[in-house]
């Protein structure tokens with residue numbers, strides 16, 4: 001078992017709590033950097049896909065896992081990021097400026113939308129955000145002169161000071177670009193978690209009354225969370241555009257919004273790890289299913305809705321048996337091994353908190 | 362001049378008059394207790410001071426300023442911190458993080474600095490943690506520092522909530538039934554803490570409490586409420602022997 005001795009405040013403030021976890025993440029980063037030399041182009045493409053989903057997951061996680069506001073409209077913000085980036089570049093803005101700006105624009109759009117939408121709670125918020133997803137489709141068609149409407153758009157080859165990046169012909173370069181964005185977004189998220197704003201997000205999630213009494217402005221904090229969430233989502237959207245090679249009004253549909261939300265629930269709400277675990281599931285589930293189908297049923301049989309069905313089933317099982325998601329399960333297994341053989345059977349049961357209701361009047 | 366001065370406050374919920382033309386004032390440095398039967402309007406007075414409810418009538422002065430000019434989230438900035446009767450902690454965060462939220466009103470860094478964890482953010486985090494560690498030492502919360510609230514026993518949660526209010530560095534501390542649901546030993550601790558909060562930290566305390574033992578041992582003055590109106594005010598002994606107060610309690614018991 002690792003025992004933490006806290007010798008200074010830095011312990012809690014540092015990026016990595018101890019040397020061990022620093023080592024783990026450093027090793028992971030080195031592995032990620034060396035990956036193109038270890039696996040083939042096809043699999044590198046798949047990993048790239050996982051990372052893009054993970055970025056989108058981080059975006060939604062910040063809003064839903066951290067601040068407690070569900071959104072079924074985040075595909076709309078993937079679209080905003082994707083179109084903003086493409087249009088800016090078409091206007092002659094260099095990628096190195098257009099890409100970050102696309103995220104910022106998405107964030108600002110998010111803030112404007114958040115002001116009315118975040119007055120709603122729970123199921124009403126979910127319904128309003130569904131409307132966003134559906135509206136986005138129509139708006140893209142309406143704005144045809146800019147968006148290309150139904151026929152869609154093709155993003156140009158990325159050019160950073162003459163250095164070209166293209167997803168199909170240069171998958172390694174594209175992978176590194178995505179990796180950099182992933183690392184930056186993860187760092188942003190981590191920095192927020194150890195700053196006052198990140199704690200304010202959690203405060204709003206858990207108790208709006210006492211957050212208010214501590215001086216947290218609820219609407220402003222939710223708006224900020226929405227904006228930051230949309231900014232990260234916008235970057236993921238721009239990368240998705242490059243990854244897909246072409247996109248139109250139907251690319252960023254309600255299904256994508258739902259997938260995103262399911263992804264972070266399955267991965268584990270409220271943690272950075274959860275976004276990555278969820279992304280792995282989302283990106284590899286279709287492949288795993290088609291392999292499984294080939295094995296058991298035969299490749300020629302088409303089963304409509306299989307993917308969605310299995311995905312929904314997994315989600316339900318998680319909500320029933322492991323509400324903390326894959327990350328929660330992972331933590332439990334880790335603690336069990338660290339304590340071995342002293343783990344107790346009911347260790348992870350929550351303690352009853354009685355007296356939550358007021359005394360009878 | 363009183364630290365907190367409330368004049369002719371009235372609040373109704375539909376037909377229920379929760380607070381009825383109530384006036385009282387709390388002096389700097391004292392412990393002022395509000396007692397009264399269930400439903401007397403004690404928590405409602407706190408919620409008025411916290412600006413969760415808008416009074417129908419009345420004036421609320423804090424440190425010479427008009428409290429009614431503040432929104433609910435600006436009250437903390439004045440140096441008013443509170444606990445809740447039902448415990449309102451951030452359940453999916455650790456004790457340390459809960460206490461750190463108490464420091465929120467001292468936040469100076471902005472969004473961009475925090476995204477990049479700029480040197481100023483780190484410097485301030487150190488200051489916040491120093492303040493919070495003092496509270497942790499004061500309330501003996503060391504064993505729970507990194508524990509999630511969701512797994513903590515009731516008594517500890519009460520202490521954490523007190524800690525979160527203290528971490529904000531308040532001038533006026535509002536405690537809504539600090540000892541309800543606590544064991545005899547825990548109540549005893551609470552009593553020492555309230556004493557120290559006033560004497561060592563110089564924080565003014567306004568509390569609602571049913572435990573008359575605790576009330577008479579820590580408070581300088583007591584206000585007895587019934588049906589939202591003042592029944593009696595004075596030293597604990599005076600209020601306890603007041604016929605109207607005895608009547609209200611016995612009456613409530615008999616009803």
Ligand SMILES: Nc1ncnc2c1ncn2[C@@H]1O[C@H](COP(=O)(O)OP(=O)(O)OP(=O)(O)O)[C@@H](O)[C@H]1O
Pocket residue numbers: 358359361374377378379397398399400401402403404405406446
């Ligand atoms: N939000 C509300 N809406 C409607 N009525 C309310 C509300 N809050 C309080 N009341 C009513 O106002 C009256 C005073 O309630 P309050 O909670 O202030 O009592 P209290 O003195 O704190 O009682 P207790 O000792 O049970 O905590 C009660 O009759 C209660 O039913």
Ligand SMILES: [Mg+2]
Pocket residue numbers: 403404405446
């Ligand atoms: Mg009450």
